[in-house]
Amino acid sequence: MITQSSIQSSLSPDPSLHGGLEDNSSALGDFLQETFALTKRLFIQLQRRPSTLIAGIIQPFMWLLLFGALFTNAPGGLFGEDLNYGQFLAPGVIVFTAFSGALDREFGFLNRLLVAPLASRYSIVAASTIYIIALSFMQTGVIVAASAFLGAGLPNIGGLGAIALIVLLVVLGVTALSLGLAFALPGHIELIAVIFVTNLPLLFASTALAPLSFMAGWLQVVASINPLTYAIEPIRYLYLHSEWGLGTLVMDTPWTSISLWAVILVLLAFDALVLLAIQPLLRRRFA
Amino acid sequence: MANAVFIDNLQKSYGSITAVKNISFQVQPGEIFGLLGPNGAGKTTTIRCLTTLAKPDRGTVEVCGISAVKNPRAARRRLGYVAQEVALDKVLTGRELLHLQAALYHLPSEGAKERIERLLELLNLTTYADRQTGTYSGGLRKRLDLAAGLLHQPEVLVLDEPTVGLDIESRFIVWDFLRQLKAAGTTVLITSHYLEEIDALADRLAIIDSGVVIDSGSPSQLKERVGGDRVTLQIKEFTPEEEAQQAKAMLSSLPFVQSAIVNPARGNSLNLIVKGESNYLTNIEESLAAASFPIFSMTQSRPSLDDVYLAATGRTLMDAEMAAAGRRDLKAEKKEEMK
Numbered sequence: 334m335i336t337q338s339s340i341q342s343s344l345s346p347d348p349s350l351h352g353g354l355e356d357n358s359s360a361l362g363d364f365l366q367e368t369f370a371l372t373k374r375l376f377i378q379l380q381r382r383p384s385t386l387i388a389g390i391i392q393p394f395m396w397l398l399l400f401g402a403l404f405t406n407a408p409g410g411l412f413g414e415d416l417n418y419g420q421f422l423a424p425g426v427i428v429f430t431a432f433s434g435a436l437d438r439e440f441g442f443l444n445r446l447l448v449a450p451l452a453s454r455y456s457i458v459a460a461s462t463i464y465i466i467a468l469s470f471m472q473t474g475v476i477v478a479a480s481a482f483l484g485a486g487l488p489n490i491g492g493l494g495a496i497a498l499i500v501l502l503v504v505l506g507v508t509a510l511s512l513g514l515a516f517a518l519p520g521h522i523e524l525i526a527v528i529f530v531t532n533l534p535l536l537f538a539s540t541a542l543a544p545l546s547f548m549a550g551w552l553q554v555v556a557s558i559n560p561l562t563y564a565i566e567p568i569r570y571l572y573l574h575s576e577w578g579l580g581t582l583v584m585d586t587p588w589t590s591i592s593l594w595a596v597i598l599v600l601l602a603f604d605a606l607v608l609l610a611i612q613p614l615l616r617r618r619f620a
Numbered sequence: 621m622a623n624a625v626f627i628d629n630l631q632k633s634y635g636s637i638t639a640v641k642n643i644s645f646q647v648q649p650g651e652i653f654g655l656l657g658p659n660g661a662g663k664t665t666t667i668r669c670l671t672t673l674a675k676p677d678r679g680t681v682e683v684c685g686i687s688a689v690k691n692p693r694a695a696r697r698r699l700g701y702v703a704q705e706v707a708l709d710k711v712l713t714g715r716e717l718l719h720l721q722a723a724l725y726h727l728p729s730e731g732a733k734e735r736i737e738r739l740l741e742l743l744n745l746t747t748y749a750d751r752q753t754g755t756y757s758g759g760l761r762k763r764l765d766l767a768a769g770l771l772h773q774p775e776v777l778v779l780d781e782p783t784v785g786l787d788i789e790s791r792f793i794v795w796d797f798l799r800q801l802k803a804a805g806t807t808v809l810i811t812s813h814y815l816e817e818i819d820a821l822a823d824r825l826a827i828i829d830s831g832v833v834i835d836s837g838s839p840s841q842l843k844e845r846v847g848g849d850r851v852t853l854q855i856k857e858f859t860p861e862e863e864a865q866q867a868k869a870m871l872s873s874l875p876f877v878q879s880a881i882v883n884p885a886r887g888n889s890l891n892l893i894v895k896g897e898s899n900y901l902t903n904i905e906e907s908l909a910a911a912s913f914p915i916f917s918m919t920q921s922r923p924s925l926d927d928v929y930l931a932a933t934g935r936t937l938m939d940a941e942m943a944a945a946g947r948r949d950l951k952a953e954k955k956e957e958m959k
């Protein structure tokens with residue numbers, strides 16, 4: 334039974350919960366609490382609406398199958414010595430799948446987040462990144478397995494670890510970028526429009542589908558500054574070579590060859606740049 | 621003690637549309653304050669500035685003495701917000717949504733759990749708590765949103781048109797709940813375009829129209845101010861124009877009749893405002909009989925908030941709603957909702 338006084342006590346305001354002007358609670362504790370709750374929400378969503386995951390696994394599978402078939406009769410050695418198109422394509426599909434998975438943000442929910450006294454809106458970035466990384470790893474696992482089955486071979490354990498790191502770095506940057514867009518653009522429709530317009534050009538202006546040497550000079554330059562290329566090329570190298578180290582040159586540009594650690598540095602710089610760039614957008618308290 | 625809400629000289633435009641021109645009002649701690657106005661008056665815009673969702677172009681906005689512009693986070697902690705459009709994550713169950721909300725407001729988890737059960741119970745939601753909110757009816761959604769807004773025991777609860785589209789029963793549940801909240805010491809700011817709602821609930825109110833406050837005070841003060849009682853009089857069921865005008869001229873000469881108009885839309889009935897005579901009905905009857913006018917019907921009423929609105933703007937709330945409906949920029953607002 335609810336008594337009058339219990340109603341009173343649970344309805345009355347409690348200023349002690351709200352702190353003073355300054356934070357008295359632990360900012361880190363608050364941040365972790367938010368991040369955990371937001372991540373949990375995303376996984377509940379995934380579990381109850383698994384279609385995203387299913388589509389996200391079928392799509393790269395189709396890429397591998399169809400593009401592989403498209404180039405089956407390409408002259409031998411066209412994509413490099415002893416390299417069939419399936420082997421060539423797998424790294425591109427891995428990166429592009431992670432990329433497009435990280436792009437789409439849906440926040441019919443944004444207002445609720447915006448009026449909440451979040452410790453930092455980076456908790457939204459963190460939660461989305463954790464979620465997208467988990468998703469991308471599942472997809473990557475499936476693509477790696479499928480392409481092994483289709484004859485692309487399997488990198489060794491160290492190679493798989495390096496691939497995971499590269500996927501992680503791409504996902505972090507792209508997730509943050511799309512969240513920044515979601516905050517900046519008026520609505521979800523506009524976000525989809527931006528994604529639609531940028532998605533394929535980014536794909537074609539990278540080495541996902543064809544090597545640099547196939548491209549027009551200007552496209553080579555564009556591809557050499559496209560962050561996707563910096564993820565695709567090292568993964569391709571790792572697929573083909575079991576011997577490698579941080580100093581190994583894994584990528585060619587029209588100007589110079591780049592080592593693995595330099596590639597990782599570039600990806601890290603890309604992430605740092607994006608995280609800094611979206612700061613004013615996240616800060617923007619007001620829609 | 622500081623005002624629970626202090627809004628002064630607020631102005632906010634969206635592009636070329638000035639949604640709020642100049643709005644000032646104060647809400648005292650512990651009262652229910654109503655913002656009454658027709659569609660498009662600027663109620664939601666005012667609320668969005670208060671809840672830190674929109675940045676004012678000019679003016680002061682404070683919650684419990686804290687500036688919503690300079691210190692949005694501290695202000696948010698003191699505010700509970702029940703939006704006009706309910707934004708629920710459809711896949712989450714009601715209980716899950718409340719737990720998420722609790723984490724976003726950094727409530728310690730033990731306390732939160734107990735409080736969530738409490739609120740579910742108080743709002744009669746326990747039966748539905750484990751269903752996904754996508755399956756909820758409008759009334760259920762509103763109640764869940766109300767629970768979410770109250771979870772962190774805010775000092776000020778802001779509700780934007782909380783009963784629009786609700787059935788009568790849900791409306792009464794919400795009203796009753798708001799009265800309990802007030803009794804427990806929470807300050808309530810509620811917007812509405814229902815006169816009855818504000819009249820029934822609010823201790824004080826501000827009437828806003830086209831982005832400005834046109835009058836404010838307690839409901840009885842406001843009604844007092846617009847003058848005396850209303851009398852609607854029909855000489856015959858359909859009175860000829862000429863006869864109505866004659867009756868009007870005669871009645872206007874009575875000392876306690878402040879104004880008299882003929883309403884052609886209602887078969888030339890007469891609308892009178894009377895003041896300073898307690899026995900006016902008998903008095904009118906006798907005067908009419910003396911001039912040998914018949915009486916088909918006569919009703920009296922106390923002035924309503926609609927009369928206050930009418931006196932200030934020259935149109936009724938209903939007229940204003942009709943006019944506003946034609947003016948809205950639905951596309952721009954749809955964008956807003958998508959967020």
Ligand SMILES: Nc1ncnc2c1ncn2[C@@H]1O[C@H](COP(=O)(O)OP(=O)(O)OP(=O)(O)O)[C@@H](O)[C@H]1O
Nearest residue numbers: 634639658659660661662663664665948949952956
């Ligand atoms: N995001 C926006 N962009 C452009 N115009 C807007 C926006 N939001 C509101 N307006 C306009 O500002 C005016 C005030 O709108 P507001 O939503 O504040 O009114 P309201 O009193 O809440 O009305 P309602 O009773 O319909 O909710 C309207 O003319 C509306 O069309």
Ligand SMILES: [Mg+2]
Nearest residue numbers: 663664704780
């Ligand atoms: Mg509104």
